[in-house]
Amino acid sequence: MSAFLQCAGCKKILFAAEFEQNLRVCQYCGHHHRLPARDRILLTFDPDSFVEMDAELRSGNPLQFPDYQEKREAAEAKTGSFDSIVSGYAALGGVRVVTAVSDFAFMGGSMGSVAGEKITRTLERAAEERIPAVIFTTSGGARMQEGLLSLMQMAKTTAAVQRCNEAGAPYICVFTDPTMAGVLASYASVADVILAEPKALIGLAGARVSKQAGVSKIPDDFQTTEFVFNHGLIDRIVPRKELRNTLVSLVRMLGNAA
Amino acid sequence: MAAKSWKEWEKPLIELEDALAKLVERSKIAPEAERAEIEAKVAEYERRRDHYIDVMYSRLGPWEKVLVARAEKRPYTLDYVQALFTDFIELDGDRRYGADHAIVGGPAMFEGRPVMVVGHQKGRNIQERQYRNFAMAKPEGYRKAMRLFEMANRFGLPVVTFVDTPAADPGVESEARGISEALAASMLRMFELRVPTISVVVGEGGSGGALAIAVANSILMQEHAIYSVIPPEGCAAILWRAPEKAPQASAALRLTAQSALELGLIDEILPEPRGGAHRDPAEAAAIIREALRTELSDQSKRTGDQLKAERYEKFRAMGHLISPPVEQPPLIA
Ligand SMILES: [Zn+2]
Numbered sequence: 022m023s024a025f026l027q028c029a030g031c032k033k034i035l036f037a038a039e040f041e042q043n044l045r046v047c048q049y050c051g052h053h054h055r056l057p058a059r060d061r062i063l064l065t066f067d068p069d070s071f072v073e074m075d076a077e078l079r080s081g082n083p084l085q086f087p088d089y090q091e092k093r094e095a096a097e098a099k100t101g102s103f104d105s106i107v108s109g110y111a112a113l114g115g116v117r118v119v120t121a122v123s124d125f126a127f128m129g130g131s132m133g134s135v136a137g138e139k140i141t142r143t144l145e146r147a148a149e150e151r152i153p154a155v156i157f158t159t160s161g162g163a164r165m166q167e168g169l170l171s172l173m174q175m176a177k178t179t180a181a182v183q184r185c186n187e188a189g190a191p192y193i194c195v196f197t198d199p200t201m202a203g204v205l206a207s208y209a210s211v212a213d214v215i216l217a218e219p220k221a222l223i224g225l226a227g228a229r230v231s232k233q234a235g236v237s238k239i240p241d242d243f244q245t246t247e248f249v250f251n252h253g254l255i256d257r258i259v260p261r262k263e264l265r266n267t268l269v270s271l272v273r274m275l276g277n278a279a
Numbered sequence: 280m281a282a283k284s285w286k287e288w289e290k291p292l293i294e295l296e297d298a299l300a301k302l303v304e305r306s307k308i309a310p311e312a313e314r315a316e317i318e319a320k321v322a323e324y325e326r327r328r329d330h331y332i333d334v335m336y337s338r339l340g341p342w343e344k345v346l347v348a349r350a351e352k353r354p355y356t357l358d359y360v361q362a363l364f365t366d367f368i369e370l371d372g373d374r375r376y377g378a379d380h381a382i383v384g385g386p387a388m389f390e391g392r393p394v395m396v397v398g399h400q401k402g403r404n405i406q407e408r409q410y411r412n413f414a415m416a417k418p419e420g421y422r423k424a425m426r427l428f429e430m431a432n433r434f435g436l437p438v439v440t441f442v443d444t445p446a447a448d449p450g451v452e453s454e455a456r457g458i459s460e461a462l463a464a465s466m467l468r469m470f471e472l473r474v475p476t477i478s479v480v481v482g483e484g485g486s487g488g489a490l491a492i493a494v495a496n497s498i499l500m501q502e503h504a505i506y507s508v509i510p511p512e513g514c515a516a517i518l519w520r521a522p523e524k525a526p527q528a529s530a531a532l533r534l535t536a537q538s539a540l541e542l543g544l545i546d547e548i549l550p551e552p553r554g555g556a557h558r559d560p561a562e563a564a565a566i567i568r569e570a571l572r573t574e575l576s577d578q579s580k581r582t583g584d585q586l587k588a589e590r591y592e593k594f595r596a597m598g599h600l601i602s603p604p605v606e607q608p609p610l611i612a
Binding site for chain 2: 171172
């Protein structure tokens, strides 16, 4: 790794060591750079508490979609995972939780059958054991290479949220950059508590699709964390360095009823 | 070269039909001596037209299905409501922000029993299309649908939905008022229902905007309807940066009713009259009526808890995994 890098927000040159120490947040402009799922897990949960589940789940190419196999294999090599979600059990300030963390590096964090299954199992475990579920999203949406199978993951994961509601298991979702389309319009938006990192891209339609739909007069902060916060669509904007403490407090207060 | 629009694709057929109509007119006013000859010609044209329709509609590729599913002559939700139900009383309030005419709904009688009907509604001319926002519902439309679902649940009415939308409204205002939350919450509400639920995809099943009112125990699709995770134009734009490659994207997405059935994501394909539902709306409605009757009587045999659990299991099983899913023990409430 090179000793220097450029901030994706303000374009200033940053020291890599300092940048990593600062949790990949720019010290000048506060831009939150994307985190690999496993780094996110390390910096969020109690040390050595994470136990991965369902790592063996893997997609096929059910539609024989052009180039899907190749894209997925490249993503596997890049991330060391079989899909965009890393999930399992973990602890937050001593409270046992289930978690699922999305990885943008795996095909834009898109949700196909495997991601949908992992999110669903995570939420089902929360419901069954009546423990909190903490999910981090970063995703362009449903994975179009699995067609309608991907769309149906929206319903499947939302159904599992409904089970958590019924069982009394708290579900906290943290939106990170970007949280879009089929993920935003399913399990992400029906969490009990929704937190978001600053300046993340959050919205239903991609810019290209919006443009095609002839949408005009787009405000400067459209589809950002700040936009959805100001419209009451999320509960709280939390900078990365405060996330762990916020989550610990929340699971301690909401996750004790069980 | 694929046709760009349904009109372009059906043009040869329309020309044949125009010629036929003129012949029929002529036969009415023709002198007795010529009439037999013209009538023979009419019969010949009719035979050619039927043959042409058969050939056209038996070889519909995915893109042609998209064109037919979007055809402006196709019967829309309110056409089916009129044909299938009596005493429909449209209830329009979301009680929060505004009236949304892209989704219609309310109680109606189906063969002597009350049901709750909800569906996307398209428009036939420019004014109607604007009024209906091209069947692209805003958060208000989905929040109205949720109210109707909840009401149906409270009063024990089966829910019947008609799905026909290109997508949920992607506009700035919809984002500001939480369109994504509205879609997710609508699905969540449907999973709570303890009444029979049937969804019929009658035209375009456009991604989340369609699915938000299609979380049902029985999912039926008309023969030429489509159901897709993304519009083919959007898919082509993202994959190849070329929206004009929508025909190729349609094939890759496998968005036809036949593919949805093969993938195990819908329960039944409802056949359409020769040449599509628009050529004989009454017959198309009769086929839907038959299916609704069967599904309603079948689902009505189950308890509310069974219907809810079966709906969960149905969607729970959707997906394609190389490692088969581990059996999850049922949740003890
Ligand atoms: Zn910066």
